[in-house]
Amino acid sequence: MTDTAAASSDATFLRDFHHVATIGATDNNGVDRQAATPEDAQTRDWMRTWAQDHGFEVRVDAIGNMFACVEFVPGAPYVLIGSHLDSQPLGGRFDGAYGVIAALFAALRIKEDIAEAGPTPAYNLAVVNWFNEEGGRFAPSIMGSSVYAGLFDLDQMLAVRDLEGTSVAEALAAIGYAGTDTPPEAISYAEIHIEQGRILEREAIDIGVVESSWYTQKLDIDVVGEQSHTGATAMADRHDALVSGAKVVLAVHDVTNEFEEGALVSSVGQHVVEPNSPIVVPRRVHMVADLRSSDPEIVKTAREILLGQIDDIARAHDITINVEDFDIREKRFFPEAGVELAEKAVANEGLTIRRLETMAGHDSVAMNARVPAVMMFVPSVDGVSHCEREFTTDDDMVRGVAVLTRVASALVHGELAGIGGELPAEPADGPAEVWVGRSVPAGVEAAS
Amino acid sequence: MTDTAAASSDATFLRDFHHVATIGATDNNGVDRQAATPEDAQTRDWMRTWAQDHGFEVRVDAIGNMFACVEFVPGAPYVLIGSHLDSQPLGGRFDGAYGVIAALFAALRIKEDIAEAGPTPAYNLAVVNWFNEEGGRFAPSIMGSSVYAGLFDLDQMLAVRDLEGTSVAEALAAIGYAGTDTPPEAISYAEIHIEQGRILEREAIDIGVVESSWYTQKLDIDVVGEQSHTGATAMADRHDALVSGAKVVLAVHDVTNEFEEGALVSSVGQHVVEPNSPIVVPRRVHMVADLRSSDPEIVKTAREILLGQIDDIARAHDITINVEDFDIREKRFFPEAGVELAEKAVANEGLTIRRLETMAGHDSVAMNARVPAVMMFVPSVDGVSHCEREFTTDDDMVRGVAVLTRVASALVHGELAGIGGELPAEPADGPAEVWVGRSVPAGVEAAS
Numbered sequence: 001m002t003d004t005a006a007a008s009s010d011a012t013f014l015r016d017f018h019h020v021a022t023i024g025a026t027d028n029n030g031v032d033r034q035a036a037t038p039e040d041a042q043t044r045d046w047m048r049t050w051a052q053d054h055g056f057e058v059r060v061d062a063i064g065n066m067f068a069c070v071e072f073v074p075g076a077p078y079v080l081i082g083s084h085l086d087s088q089p090l091g092g093r094f095d096g097a098y099g100v101i102a103a104l105f106a107a108l109r110i111k112e113d114i115a116e117a118g119p120t121p122a123y124n125l126a127v128v129n130w131f132n133e134e135g136g137r138f139a140p141s142i143m144g145s146s147v148y149a150g151l152f153d154l155d156q157m158l159a160v161r162d163l164e165g166t167s168v169a170e171a172l173a174a175i176g177y178a179g180t181d182t183p184p185e186a187i188s189y190a191e192i193h194i195e196q197g198r199i200l201e202r203e204a205i206d207i208g209v210v211e212s213s214w215y216t217q218k219l220d221i222d223v224v225g226e227q228s229h230t231g232a233t234a235m236a237d238r239h240d241a242l243v244s245g246a247k248v249v250l251a252v253h254d255v256t257n258e259f260e261e262g263a264l265v266s267s268v269g270q271h272v273v274e275p276n277s278p279i280v281v282p283r284r285v286h287m288v289a290d291l292r293s294s295d296p297e298i299v300k301t302a303r304e305i306l307l308g309q310i311d312d313i314a315r316a317h318d319i320t321i322n323v324e325d326f327d328i329r330e331k332r333f334f335p336e337a338g339v340e341l342a343e344k345a346v347a348n349e350g351l352t353i354r355r356l357e358t359m360a361g362h363d364s365v366a367m368n369a370r371v372p373a374v375m376m377f378v379p380s381v382d383g384v385s386h387c388e389r390e391f392t393t394d395d396d397m398v399r400g401v402a403v404l405t406r407v408a409s410a411l412v413h414g415e416l417a418g419i420g421g422e423l424p425a426e427p428a429d430g431p432a433e434v435w436v437g438r439s440v441p442a443g444v445e446a447a448s
Numbered sequence: 449m450t451d452t453a454a455a456s457s458d459a460t461f462l463r464d465f466h467h468v469a470t471i472g473a474t475d476n477n478g479v480d481r482q483a484a485t486p487e488d489a490q491t492r493d494w495m496r497t498w499a500q501d502h503g504f505e506v507r508v509d510a511i512g513n514m515f516a517c518v519e520f521v522p523g524a525p526y527v528l529i530g531s532h533l534d535s536q537p538l539g540g541r542f543d544g545a546y547g548v549i550a551a552l553f554a555a556l557r558i559k560e561d562i563a564e565a566g567p568t569p570a571y572n573l574a575v576v577n578w579f580n581e582e583g584g585r586f587a588p589s590i591m592g593s594s595v596y597a598g599l600f601d602l603d604q605m606l607a608v609r610d611l612e613g614t615s616v617a618e619a620l621a622a623i624g625y626a627g628t629d630t631p632p633e634a635i636s637y638a639e640i641h642i643e644q645g646r647i648l649e650r651e652a653i654d655i656g657v658v659e660s661s662w663y664t665q666k667l668d669i670d671v672v673g674e675q676s677h678t679g680a681t682a683m684a685d686r687h688d689a690l691v692s693g694a695k696v697v698l699a700v701h702d703v704t705n706e707f708e709e710g711a712l713v714s715s716v717g718q719h720v721v722e723p724n725s726p727i728v729v730p731r732r733v734h735m736v737a738d739l740r741s742s743d744p745e746i747v748k749t750a751r752e753i754l755l756g757q758i759d760d761i762a763r764a765h766d767i768t769i770n771v772e773d774f775d776i777r778e779k780r781f782f783p784e785a786g787v788e789l790a791e792k793a794v795a796n797e798g799l800t801i802r803r804l805e806t807m808a809g810h811d812s813v814a815m816n817a818r819v820p821a822v823m824m825f826v827p828s829v830d831g832v833s834h835c836e837r838e839f840t841t842d843d844d845m846v847r848g849v850a851v852l853t854r855v856a857s858a859l860v861h862g863e864l865a866g867i868g869g870e871l872p873a874e875p876a877d878g879p880a881e882v883w884v885g886r887s888v889p890a891g892v893e894a895a896s
Contacts, residue, residue: 089723090675090731136725163724196680216679218726227538229834230715230738231664231808232644235704237831242716243701246694253691256683267678268690270726273719275537277584278666278736279809280717280834283538288726290678360679361727383685386677386728 007054008108010398017101017397020046020085021093030388031097033087035132035143036064036171043085044177047100047129054108056127060179062154063147064131064172067184068104070111071124072412078124078184079411080371081106081404083191083363084133084144092390094194096133098378098397102192103127106405110412122414126184130363131172137162138171139288140327145363148183149370163272188416189367190338190374192404194392196360198383206351206399208377209342210358213365215296215331217303219289221248221268221310224320227275227283238281242273244317245285251309252289255302264293264302265359288326294357296331332365335419338374345406351399360385372419374407376400455502456556458846465549465845468494468533469541478836479545481535483580483591484512484619491533492625495548495577502556504575508627510602511595512579512620515632516552518559519572520860526572526632527859528819529554529852531639532581532592532811540838542642544581546826546845550640551575554853558860570862574632578811579620585610586619587736588775593811596631597818611720636864637815638786638822640852642840644808646831654799654847656825657790658806661813663744663779665751667737669696669716669758672768675723675731686729690721692765693733699757700737703750712741712750713807736774740807744779780813783867786822793854799847808833820867822855824848 006012023046024031024039033039044066048058051068059067069078083099107127114121130148135141138160146152158169172178195201200208225241249268256264270288289306293299307323314321339355346353356377358365364375378400381391411417454460471494472479472487481487492514499506499516507515517526531547555575562569578596583589586608594600606617620626643649648656673689697716704712715738722732737754741747755771762769787803794801804825806813812823826848829839859865 088675088725088728134725135727136723139726141727196677197682198685214679226832226837227536227835228832229644229808230717231662231713231740232806232833233713233831234645234710235701235713236709237646238715240701240715242697242719246697246701249690249694250698253683253688253694261684262682265679265681265683267686267688267729269678269728269730270724271690271721271730272724275584276718276720277536277582278587278718279583279589279738280536281715282717282719283835290727292679358680360677383681384674384676385680387675387731 008105008112010401013101013105013398013401014394016050017098020097020101024087026090026388028388029093030090030390031087031093032089032091033085034089034137035086035134036168036175036177038175040086041175041177044129047085050104051127055111059181059183060177061181061183062179063144063157064177064179065144065148065183066129067126068107069124069126069184070107072114072121073124076123077187078126079188079408080126080128080184080186080367081190081408082128082130083193084130086132086134088134088136088386090388091134091386092388094390094392095196095385098392099191099193100127100129102397102401102404105401106408109405110409121412122417123187123412124184125408125412133363138168142361142363142366145366149366151366151369186367186371188372188411189364190404190407190411191362191364192376192378192400193362194385194390195377195380196383196385197380199356200377200379201381201383203354205354206396207346207353207403208356209339209353210334210375210377211339211355212331212333212357214292214294214357214359215299215329216290216292216361217299217328218326219291219303219306220324220326221287221289222322223248223285224322225283228281230279230281233281239317239319240281241285241319242282244313244319244321245287247313248287248310248321251306255305258302258305259298263295264291264298266291266302292359294331329361332368334368334375335372335416337416337419338372341410341415342374342376342403342407345403345410348406349399349402351403372416376403456553456560458849461549461553461846461849462842464498465546468545468549472535474538474836476836477541478538478838479535479541480537480539481533482537482585483534483582484616484623484625486623488534489623489625491545492577495533498552507629507631508625509629509631510627511592511605512625512627513592513596513631514577515574516555517572517574517632518555520562520569521572524571525635526574527636527856528574528576528632528634528815529638529856530576530578531641532578534580534582536582536584536834538836539582539834540836542838542840543644543833546840547639547641548575548577550845550849550852553849554856557853558857569860570865571635571860572632573856573860581811586616590809590811590814593814597814599814599817634815634819636820636859637812638852638855638859639810639812640824640826640848641810642833642838643825643828644831644833645828647804648825648827649829649831651802653802654844655794655801655851656804657787657801658782658823658825659787659803660779660781660805662740662742662805662807663747663777664738664740664809665747665776666774667751667754668772668774669735669737670770671696671733673731676729678727678729681729687765687767688729689733689767690730692761692767692769693735695761696735696758696769699754703753706750706753707746711743712739712746714739714750742779742805777809780816782816782823783820783864785864785867786820789858789863790822790824790851790855793851793858796854797847797850799851820864824851
């Protein structure tokens with residue numbers, strides 16, 4: 001597999017990876033390929049051509065997920081491996097795209113190995129590019145894999161609109177990826193991704209394997225004041241939504257100080273001011289706050305603290321602030337057998353590995369709700385992600401492809417298949433957990 | 449003039465005023481007629497038709513100002529009376545439109561009186577609808593009158609772009625109001641407007657006459673951090689432009705507390721977050737702060753305090769904040785003879801009047817830099833403006849038309865003409881003041 005002439009070689013992988021990074025490239029080495037934009041379509045077209053050229057059958061389902069399928073056992077279910085090709089606005093070129101392209105090469109190597117040497121595996125194999133993992137244009141994020149996994153409703157997601165009023169259905173049709181194919185039925189799932197944190201880099205470890213995902217939730221916060229003239233209106237007569245909104249932004253930030261360092265992360269990423277005119281006191285600020293912790297109780301406590309503080313802000317400024325829970329994602333555990341499978345694969349490659357949690361949401365977290373999933377990380381330089389200076393070295397990427405190939409090969413030959421569908425949630429939380437995927441609340445514009 | 453059948457009667461004025469309020473009407477009794485939008489075009493078309501039907505000659509100049517002219521003395525300069533028909537987004541139906549429609553009826557009454565009874569006046573008369581007084585779509589505000597008065601450069605203003613990238617020149621051409629007519633030459637100016645404050649209402653006075661305008665300035669504030677993943681990035685590793693931006697918003701608000709109550713008003717009306725995605729820590733916040741005071745030294749001191757605080761915020765968050773001065777408007781005094789003229793007109797109508805300052809910018813402030821100007825107010829219920837619940841009673845509007853008619857008639861017959869062009873500025877400020885009208889700074893998008 002290190003023969004540079006081979007179609008599945010590391011050199012070819014790197015060439016193709018760096019080629020895809022030129023699609024939607026930005027001035028500072030990032031990419032801008034938001035879901036269902038022309039740039040997203042270009043990467044999809046690239047994947048379709050690549051897959052067809054290498055003997056895969058391409059299917060596109062109704063939410064725009066793309067599958068490059070290879071059938072070893074007629075009628076058997078599929079091992080899915082992949083990630084997402086869409087990006088954040090001015091995002092990095094590794095996030096998601098690395099996982100899809102690594103999966104294409106892993107699948108090609110497995111296909112070649114089986115064709116050359118057998119034995120016939122237990123399951124078929126498909127590489128997947130999940131639609132709209134990022135959620136920058138259409139909320140919620142992790143959309144395509146959540147629909148596939150049955151966590152989100154298809155029709156509800158097709159009706160979600162971006163800030164310009166375009167629906168997911170319209171956007172997919174516009175780029176020619178409103179599919180009608182039946183997606184392959186999954187038996188298990190594996191994904192490799194950049195870490196987006198700095199633990200692997202700090203500890204000089206090659207691969208991370210994810211044991212669990214953080215508990216996350218969003219708050220849709222709508223600050224409603226009254227617009228007035230910036231010059232003519234006395235300060236005391238104003239109901240300035242931006243001043244109250246600024247206090248909410250700081251409350252969301254400062255609530256992390258109530259807990260041990262690193263135990264909670266919080267932010268406001270979306271924040272829209274109306275009417276947004278230089279000489280009008282703002283009437284409305286609509287924002288989305290994001291709270292995440294390994295410990296669900298910390299998020300719940302932080303939420304309670306914030307609701308109290310927001311109430312105080314509203315009262316002090318004689319203004320209305322509506323808060324709605326949004327996009328709650330329970331803490332989930334990946335199967336121990338999958339973690340051990342990754343550890344074995346890494347050992348066989350002569351590499352190092354450690355167990356991790358993921359603070360970020362991933363398609364694998366959605367898939368893990370339905371089939372046993374294995375989630376692995378390669379190191380991120382400086383731990384930065386969702387920005388143009390996101391970076392992972394060629395060597396780290398190549399190591400990840402090798403590990404993913406081993407894991408996917410084991411899955412195709414039957415590993416983890418006995419574990420079945422829904423996985424046990426954290427014991428302390430009682431009965432099986434569900435993701436709560438909500439569409440944008442009534443009366444709130446498509447900004448969330 | 450109280451004959452309800454007459455074309456210039458109060459009843460006809462009210463009918464026409466309330467008709468114009470239906471153009472671009474919003475759900476809550478406001479209007480949305482931003483500069484050079486289709487709704488602005490509709491009000492312009494209405495004015496053109498009205499003026500032509502009543503025997504006025506309509507001219508449109510290169511910045512889209514509309515003049516409805518009546519010539520009494522061939523070749524003589526014109527008394528201009530008017531205001532603006534454009535509105536803020538979700539603005540009120542009185543701001544500007546009242547002044548233009550009041551001026552149309554005042555001009556019609558003067559035209560009828562002169563036709564019936566003479567004597568031949570000293571000057572001609574034109575009603576003006578100034579382009580883009582509001583500045584919500586295209587900054588700076590008070591654009592058309594400032595170009596007419598020679599305070600802003602025509603070509604620079606035609607090149608200003610809105611947030612969608614459309615230039616003033618393109619927008620005017622699109623609605624058919626990129627004029628080529630030579631505007632009438634002004635000898636004096638009068639305007640009536642709603643107060644947008646609550647002094648007249650509180651004191652139960654019919655008319656306000658403006659002695660001076662407040663000193664105002666804007667600050668273009670660009671907060672530049674780094675975008676990152678809202679989940680995966682540790683709080684300590686972030687350079688969140690919105691958190692720093694929120695502190696700037698509060699600093700701009702709180703700086704008013706450094707001065708006597710009411711001495712300074714400040715606000716941030718425009719505030720744009722990038723990339724504005726729910727799961728990305730913001731990289732940039734671009735905002736416009738607005739500072740106003742009767743005393744220029746207070747604005748200058750507040751600006752100094754803010755620059756220091758903004759510097760501290762930038763340092764504390766390891767982030768860049770660029771601040772540029774923008775749209776500085778010196779305090780100006782209206783001529784005492786004009787104030788006295790308004791007082792005499794009000795007395796002759798049997799009404800009450802008081803002298804005021806204006807905190808808001810107005811076309812009359814720009815015009816007063818070139819010719820003697822008279823600026824009058826009618827009461828605003830609750831003092832609110834730039835919002836849908838802006839309100840002035842029919843009776844107050846009718847009283848204002850009568851007073852404007854008397855003032856304009858006096859101007860047409862030669863009052864104030866001797867005063868000449870540039871007016872003395874506040875003595876303490878030294879030599880003649882100028883307005884500083886700047887286009888959007890280089891490197892900053894069209895948001896300001």
